[in-house]
Amino acid sequence: MKGRIRLPSPRGTFRVWQRNATIFRKFWKTALGPNLFEPLLYLAALGLGLGAFIQEEGIQGQSYPQYIAPGLLASNAMFAASFESTFNTFVKLKIDRVYEAVITTPVNAEDVVAGEYLWAGTRAALYGTGFLAVLTALGFIFSPDALLVSSFWALLIPPLLLLVGVMFSVMGTLFTSLIGRIDLYAYYFTLVVTPLFLFSGIFFPVDDFPAPIPQIAWFTPLYHAVNACRELASGPSIGVLVDVGWMVVFTAALALVPIYFMRRRLIS
Amino acid sequence: MDTETSERLRTGQREATLEARGLRKSYAGGFEAVKGIDFRVYEGECFGFLGPNGAGKTSTMRMIYGGAEPTGGELTVVGLDIRRDERNVKRRIGVVPQENNLDEDLTVRENLLVYARYFDLPRKLAQARADELLEFVQLTDKRGAEVEQLSGGMKRRLLIARALVNDPDLVVLDEPTTGLDPQARHLVWEKLRELTGRGKTLALTTHYMEEAARLCDRLVIMEGGKVVSEGSPRSLIEQHVSPQVLEFRADRGSLDRLLPVVEETADAVENREEEVLVYTAAADALLEKVEASGIPIEHTVRRQAGLEDVFLRLTGRSLTD
Known part of the structure; x- marks a missing residue:
């Protein structure tokens, strides 16, 4: 019984998601601000500041702000889901012991984990939608000839960010399910999240590097999230399906592992 | 007629709400917390697990509410096998844990409403029950307060209210008054007696004799993972001292x-x-x-x-x- 992997129930998963949504409704206004502001800082410092030194023709036919804006949408989703599934989940697991209370109800440990995945995805999508709206507006206001978001396909970015959020929630929850001390997250952020942020093709195209750099990048999750966002922001090619497919397979393959470990932590 | 016989007559007709046979629990590393215990709790009674810290009381409680998996023996809760029917067992029991695990991000009343959703209670019913339970545990004035503003006694009462939100057939309480001052403890006892008065089945652990003597119809005395004696408080005293x-x-x-x-x-x-x-x-x-x-x-x-x-x-x- 102990070793058996259990599949979450949709009902229990929804209840856990609903608990988080209830709390989020209370503080979303204060939470949203910094989350919109931070990517704008990157856009200003790098897009405008560094972008001024980048040649006229830009990158792959795009201006530098145009090039990095969709990537920041992807990384913003990664950060939102990573914080949710690391620090926030750790507090609910070990400090407030929210999960301990929840699993004495018909909601099981596996539902708790799945509900948290879905919630992290939702939060990433919500923040991403706000940021997407701001990028679209900024494009119309400041650079109407080179819009930051120029395709109606961009309407698919929020659901894409839901997938990106769930993917990074699975990764963050896996780390959470294995550690005992909150300070160990420094390793996760320094060794996983930050390198992904810098080397996934947000700020420069990794595909132009010599082998094996592009090949390595292909096996990392944010690379595909950035690709997919960029394609949807400016009109996608068929290649976007490969990126989405990669993320779906990666997420599905990994999703049950944190469920297994979290269940073992919650039920002795 | 001796007390044993009268007890059997009194309880013989009733359904067992909770039953363990040869129940065991050992943890990773080999520590054996519960070494094969048997007990039977009948509908409507208050049953106690009395023993010092480390006797295996909390492990037993955790197995009843699904917080620990038995490593041996049988455990039937509200007529269902805990291993096969975990979710349905949890649907029909209420749990008051040893340490406070209220949801700190929610207000007093929201704690009950959100908890009610875990049991799929319809919204209207959940609201009515939350208000009724806040009245019962005398926290109506605090309904909108944040959990961290509550005293230890109030938190414990809110935990009791939360455990009743699904109108459970069995309420499991792990050391319900540990760490409370005497006044708060008496209030909790009063509430628990009211519950047994309403016919609720309670299973509680305690290391306070007074608590066991006041609340429990029957109890087991545990020591080192084993049951060393069983009976009503009075029959235990008559039998042993x-x-x-x-x-x-x-x-x-x-x-x-x-x-x-x-x-x-x-x-x-x-x-x-x-x-x-x-x-x-x-x-x-x-x-x-x-x-x-x-x-x-x-x-x-x-x-x-x-x-x-x-x-x-x-x-x-x-x-x-």
């Missing part, structure tokens, strides 16, 4: 001289470091004898025997050790 206890306190030398004097007539003698406890049905005669012996005794206490004495007789240890 004489009705009266004399406690003599004196220096070691005097106590050593006292022992042969009391051992002749007493039913049982407990020789402890700083005192000698004497169990007897004839306290007056024994006291006279001690006085006549001329042994200097600093302090003598005469009292009725209680569960603490039962525990001491059975295990040679004090419950609060």
Whole structure:
């Protein structure tokens, strides 16, 4: 019984998601601000500041702000889901012991984990939608000839960010399910999240590097999230399906592992 | 008719709400917390697990509510096998944990409403029940307060209200009054007695004799992962100790001289470091004898025997050790 992997129930998963949504409704206004502001800082410092030194023709036919804006949408989703599934989940697991209370109800440990995945995805999508709206507006206001978001396909970015959020929630929850001390997250952020942020093709195209750099990048999750966002922001090619497919397979393959470990932590 | 028979008659017709046979729990690393215990809790009764810390009480509780998986034996909760029907068991029980795990991000009333959703209670019903339960645990004034603003006693009462939100067939309470001041403890006892008065089945752990004696219809005494005795508080006392206890306190030398004097007539003698406890049905005669012996005794206490004495007789240890 102990070793058996259990599949979450949709009902229990929804209840856990609903608990988080209830709390989020209370503080979303204060939470949203910094989350919109931070990517704008990157856009200003790098897009405008560094972008001024980048040649006229830009990158792959795009201006530098145009090039990095969709990537920041992807990384913003990664950060939102990573914080949710690391620090926030750790507090609910070990400090407030929210999960301990929840699993004495018909909601099981596996539902708790799945509900948290879905919630992290939702939060990433919500923040991403706000940021997407701001990028679209900024494009119309400041650079109407080179819009930051120029395709109606961009309407698919929020659901894409839901997938990106769930993917990074699975990764963050896996780390959470294995550690005992909150300070160990420094390793996760320094060794996983930050390198992904810098080397996934947000700020420069990794595909132009010599082998094996592009090949390595292909096996990392944010690379595909950035690709997919960029394609949807400016009109996608068929290649976007490969990126989405990669993320779906990666997420599905990994999703049950944190469920297994979290269940073992919650039920002795 | 002896108490055992009357107990059997009284409970014989009733359904067992909770039943364990040869129940075991060992943890990774090999520690065996529960070493094969049997108990049966009948509908409508308050059943206690009495024992010192480390006796296996909390492990037993955790197995009942799905917080720990049994490593051996059988455990039937509200008529269902806990291993096969975990979710349905949890649907029909209420749990008051040993340590507060209220949702700190929610207000007092929201704690009940969100909890009710975990049981799929319809919104209207959840709201009505939340208000009714806040009234019951006397927290109506605090309905909009943040959890962290509550005192320890209030938090415990809110935990009790939360455990009742699904109108459970069985309420499991792990040390419901540990860490509370006497006033708060009495209020919790009052609420638990009201619950048994309404016919709710309760299973609780405690290391307070007084609590077990006040609340429990029947109880098991646990020690080192085993059940050492079982019965009603009264039958346990009658079965294991004489009705009266004399406690003599004196220096070691005097106590050593006292022992042969009391051992002749007493039913049982407990020789402890700083005192000698004497169990007897004839306290007056024994006291006279001690006085006549001329042994200097600093302090003598005469009292009725209680569960603490039962525990001491059975295990040679004090419950609060």
